[in-house]
Amino acid sequence: MRMLHPIVHPATLATIHCTELTESMTTPLLTIGTRGSPLALWQANATRAALVRAHDLNEADVAVEVIRTTGDTIQDRPLSEAGGKGLFTKEIEDALLDRRIDLAVHSSKDMPTHHRQGLVLSGCLPRADARDAYIGPGQGPADLPEEAVVGTASLRRQALVRRLRPDLKVVPFRGNVETRLRKLREGEVAATFLAMAGLIRLGLDHHARPLETDDFLPAIGQGAIGLEIRSGDTRVQDLLAPILDADTGIRLAAERAFLEVLDGSCRTPIAGLAVIEDGLLSFKGRVLTPDGERMWEAFRSGAPEEAARLGADAGHEIRSMLPAGVLTWV
Numbered sequence: 001m002r003m004l005h006p007i008v009h010p011a012t013l014a015t016i017h018c019t020e021l022t023e024s025m026t027t028p029l030l031t032i033g034t035r036g037s038p039l040a041l042w043q044a045n046a047t048r049a050a051l052v053r054a055h056d057l058n059e060a061d062v063a064v065e066v067i068r069t070t071g072d073t074i075q076d077r078p079l080s081e082a083g084g085k086g087l088f089t090k091e092i093e094d095a096l097l098d099r100r101i102d103l104a105v106h107s108s109k110d111m112p113t114h115h116r117q118g119l120v121l122s123g124c125l126p127r128a129d130a131r132d133a134y135i136g137p138g139q140g141p142a143d144l145p146e147e148a149v150v151g152t153a154s155l156r157r158q159a160l161v162r163r164l165r166p167d168l169k170v171v172p173f174r175g176n177v178e179t180r181l182r183k184l185r186e187g188e189v190a191a192t193f194l195a196m197a198g199l200i201r202l203g204l205d206h207h208a209r210p211l212e213t214d215d216f217l218p219a220i221g222q223g224a225i226g227l228e229i230r231s232g233d234t235r236v237q238d239l240l241a242p243i244l245d246a247d248t249g250i251r252l253a254a255e256r257a258f259l260e261v262l263d264g265s266c267r268t269p270i271a272g273l274a275v276i277e278d279g280l281l282s283f284k285g286r287v288l289t290p291d292g293e294r295m296w297e298a299f300r301s302g303a304p305e306e307a308a309r310l311g312a313d314a315g316h317e318i319r320s321m322l323p324a325g326v327l328t329w330v
C-alpha cells in the first residue's frame with residue numbers, strides 16, 4: 001500500500017524539528033504498479049531508472065508497488081483453461097483506476113487488446129529481442145531425440161513445435177522463468193521454450209538459442225514493455241514522453257491491431273511480428289490449429305504511419321480464410 005501522509009494541523013507541524021522531515025516523507029511523483037515476479041520487477045525498475053535519468057530525479061521520487069494478479073495465484077493448471085483475458089493485468093489496472101498507482105508496467109504480451117474504460121497504453125520502452133528461445137540439447141527442436149518430452153504452456157509454442165516435430169511429446173509447463181529453468185535442469189523435460197527478452201533481462205540467456213521467426217513466429221508484443229496510464233492523465237503522459245520508443249510503439253500498433261481482429265478465444269494459437277527496416281514496416285501474422293497441422297498466414301508491408309491498418313488488414317485476410325470454429329475453439 002502506498003503510504004499516505006497523515007494530515008497534520010499546521011500548528012503541530014510547526015513544532016516538528018526540520019530533521020524529522022526525512023526522505024521517507026517525500027511524496028513520490030509517481031507510483032508504478034507491477035507484478036512481483038523477478039522479470040516484472042526488472043521491468044518496473046527499468047522504467048523507474050529511465051524516468052530518473054530522463055528527469056534527473058531521485059530514486060525515491062518513483063515508488064514501486066507490487067500487486068498480485070489472478071495469473072500469479074493460479075499455479076496448478078494452464079491459464080488458457082482458467083478462461084478470461086487479462087489474468088496478469090486486471091488487479092494492476094484496478095489499482096490504476098483506484099489511483100493507488102499512476103503507471104502500470106506490463107509485459108505487452110500479457111495485455112489484452114481491449115482497453116478498460118478509462119485506461120490507455122501510453123507507449124512502450126525500447127523492445128528487446130522479440131524471438132523465442134530454445135533451451136535443450138543441440139541448437140533447436142530438430143536436434144531432440146525421437147519422442148522427447150518438451151515443456152511449454154504456450155498454445156502458440158505447442159502448435160509451432162508440433163508442426164516441426166509431430167513426434168515430440170508436449171507437456172504443460174508453468175511457473176516463472178527461473179522455475180521453468182530449474183524443472184528443465186531436474187530433467188522433468190528434455191527442452192523448453194522461453195522468450196529471449198525475459199532470459200536476457202534476467203541474465204539467464206547463456207544456454208538459450210534464439211529461434212528463427214520463420215519457424216517460431218513470436219507472440220504479439222513479445223519483448224516489449226507496455227506502459228499503461230489513466231486516459232487524460234497528461235501529467236504522467238508528459239513524464240513518460242522522453243522514455244517511450246517510437247518504433248516499438250509502431251510495431252506494437254500493427255501487432256495489436258492484428259490480434260484485435262482475430263481475438264476470439266484465448267485457446268487459439270496466434271502469432272505475429274512487425275519489424276521496421278529502412279523506414280518500411282513489414283508484418284507477418286499467423287493462426288494455427290493447436291496440433292500445428294494447419295496454419296494460416298498473412299503478410300503486409302507499408303508506411304509505419306499505417307501500422308494499425310496494415311495489422312488489421314492482415315487479420316481480416318486470415319479471418320476470411322479460416323474455417324468456422326477455429327477462433328472459438330473450446
Ligand SMILES: NCc1[nH]cc(CCC(=O)O)c1CC(=O)O
Nearest residue numbers: 107109194195197198222223224
Ligand atoms: N507469458 C509470460 C511471459 N510474459 C512475458 C514473458 C517474456 C518477456 C516478454 O516477452 O516481454 C513471459 C515469459 C516467456 O514467455 O518466456
